[in-house]
Amino acid sequence: MVTVIRQDDLIASVEDALQFISYYHPxxxxxxxYEAYQKEANPAAKxxxxxxxxxxxxxxxxxxxICQDTGIVTAFVNVGMDVRIExxxxxxxxxxxxxxxxYKNVDxxxxxxxxxxxxxxxxxxxxNTPAVIHYKIVPGNTIDIHVAAKGGGSEAKSKFAMLNxxxxxxxxxxxxxxxxxxxxxxxxMLGIGIGGTAEKAMLLAKEALLDPIDIHELRERGPSNRAEELRLELFDKVNALGIGAQGLGGLTTVLDVKVKDYPTHAANKAIAVIPNCAATRHTHFTLDGSGPALQTPPSLEDWPVITREAGANVRRVNLDGITREEIQQWQPGDTLLLSGKLLTGRDAAHKRMVDMLARGEKLxxxxxxxxxxxxGPVDPVRDEVVGPAGPTTATRMDKFTRTVLEKTGLIGMIGKSERGPAAIDAIRDHKAVYLMAVGGAAYLVSKAIVGSKVLAFADLGMExxxxxxxxxxxxxVAVDSRGESVHxxxxxxxxxxxxxxxxxVK
Incomplete structure (x- = not known):
């Protein structure tokens, strides 16, 4: 029997799913x-x-x-052979x-x-168009769609190799x-694809990230194939690396490892790994001709109630009166609470500033x-000062760091993740500091922002x-003025x- 699926129902279902995953974690x-939080022994990672x-x-x-980077949309679409789209x-x-x-929803x-x-x-x-879309034609009379919104920071860390x-x-x-x-x-999570060809391995790794976190259930029942054996071995061994939450060191680096494989040529072993970040966003729906397939909101009881306390080791910092002498006292791993006026800028702004400095122009x-x-914050809605405004990956600014520190009088930077050797050397040489905000906590960070105005380069939008x-x-404090990095x-x-x-770590 042929199912007729209306164009408007499909559009509405995609819109609803993407709004849903923007603010609901699976x-x-x-x-x-929460399980990892409860067992974590490193206070910074906890x-x-x-x-x-x-x-x-x-x-x-x-x-x-959940995150200011609301991602690039990826859709996996299974179209039944007995479907007609109207x-x-x-x-x-x-x-x-x-x-x-x-993405244009005013609310x-x-x-x-x-x-x-x-x-x-x-x-x-x-x-935010176009999406990256993958299709399969399958038996049946429905259309099944998985959608994900993949952050650029995690996608940038994807790896591929053709092993012997x-x-x-x-x-x-x-x-x-x-x-x-x-x-x-x-x-x-880590999604791992093995086999096929180069592009097939990457696709398998991305598809694997759509599966639910169930590593503990797998451990209880035991593996039934090589892919499941790899999941268990890699879960334990990756966590034993001690990388931890946000790279600060700790017991949990991965919450699960997913492995999908596919037959391959006798001469090849393609391998791909794609990570999913703390802003894990995906869901799926099925259209059967009865109307749009809308998501069911979860219960807030699904979320644990967590509170943070400012302990005795927390320093309160007034950015409006900060001096180079003061920042020399900060140590890697110190927790700071910043108040005062803070400038922003990321890739495009740094590129423009460095180009201006090279031409001898005043900033x-x-x-x-x-x-x-x-x-790069999200636009505000209603009475917000700014939308979710979490940090972007700091390593992308590494190539600009020495010039900016030398030429502008800047003394500190805030971002997410580690800094590379060139940036650390520049920070040490200029007795500056690099501070880390938590990636994946953008809405929480935005609530600390009580004022916002554009000072320059308005044409760059969020940049x-x-x-x-x-x-x-x-x-x-992630890199102190002596160049010691907590990462x-x-x-x-x-x-x-x-x-x-x-x-x-188990």
Whole structure:
């Protein structure tokens, strides 16, 4: 029997699903993070997970984005052979219309992050289209669609290799995961694809991330094939690396490892790994001709109630009176609460500033003794000062760091994840500091922002230079003025503790 599915129903279902996942984490993810939070022994990593859980509940209550990076939309579409779609648009155009409506929804505006002409003008499309869409034609009379919104920071850490048939998948994964750093915002999941061809392995890895977190159930029943054996082995061995939440060192780096495989050529062993970050966002729906397939809101009882307390080791910092002498006292791992005026700027703003400095032009903003926050905020709605405004990956600014510190008088930076050797050297040489805000806690961070205005480069949109006024914004000292990085010392310390057997990661 042929099922007729209306164009408007498909568009409405895509729109609803994308709005839904922008503010609701999957329950399995919340349960897994809470379990990891309860057993975590590293106070810094435990606090990072507390912020993720608090942020998640706030987003569920306020219907605002979990992360300021609301992702690139990926859709996996299974079209039944006994389906007829009633409408005048292509299926691809219908899905993209759903994306467009979801991201332009006035009640919960989502950040448009998609740039056309990626190696040229890199012009924002303005509505987060087009999506990346994968199709299958399958038996049946329904259309089943999985949608995900994948953050750029985690996608940037994807890895691929064509191994020799005799090479070890486990050894390769354990080698590349530390190279991924913390820019993918652990704790999260690893999707691993093995076999097929190069593009098939990558697709398998992405598809694997749609599966629920169930590693503990697998351990209880035992593996039934090689893919499941790999899941268990890699889950234990990756967590034993001691990388921990946000790369600060700790017991939980991955909440689950997913493995999908596919037959391959005798000469090849394709392997891909794609991480999912702390802003895990995906859901699915089935259209059967009866109307739009809308998501069912979860119960707020699914979220644990977590509170953070400002302990005795917390420093309160007045950004409006900060001096170079004061920041010399800060140590890696120190928790700070920032108040005062804070500048913002990320990739495009840094590129423009460095180009201006090279031409001998004066910058439109005075950075002397100021801090800059690497952020591209979501547009505000209703009475918000700013929308969700979590940090972006700091390593992308590494190539600009020395010039900016030398030429502008800047003394501090705030972002997420580690800094590379060149940036650390520049920070040490100029006795500056780098502070880390928690990736995946964007709505929570935004509540510390009590004022916002654009100072320069307004044409860059969310990449413009803003001035935020903040009150008690939580950050961690990640690189101190002597060049010591907590992202280097933390995982090393916790890996040693795990290896000596005093702490278990299971």
């Amino acid at each position: 329950k399995d993810f919340i349960d897994a993070v 606090d990072a997970m507390a912020q993720i859980l608090i942020n998640s509940r706030m987003c569920a209550e306020g219907h605002r984005p 409408g005048d648009m292509s299926l691809e155009d219908m899905i993209n219309e759903g994306v467009r409506r979801a 919960n505006v989502l950040r448009a992050s998609i740039l056309a002409d990626p190696d040229g003008a890199r012009k924002n499309t303005g509505d 048939p005799s090479d070890s998948v486990v050894d390769w994964v354990l080698n590349v995961v530390p190279q991924m750093g913390a820019g993918w915002c652990p704790p999260g 439109p903003v005075d950075f002397t003794n100021r801090f800059i926050y690497y952020v 413009a230079i803003y001035e935020f006024e903040v009150k008690d914004m939580p950050v961690t 280097q010392t933390g995982p090393r310390i916790w890996k040693a503790k795990i290896e000596e057997g005093s702490i278990t």
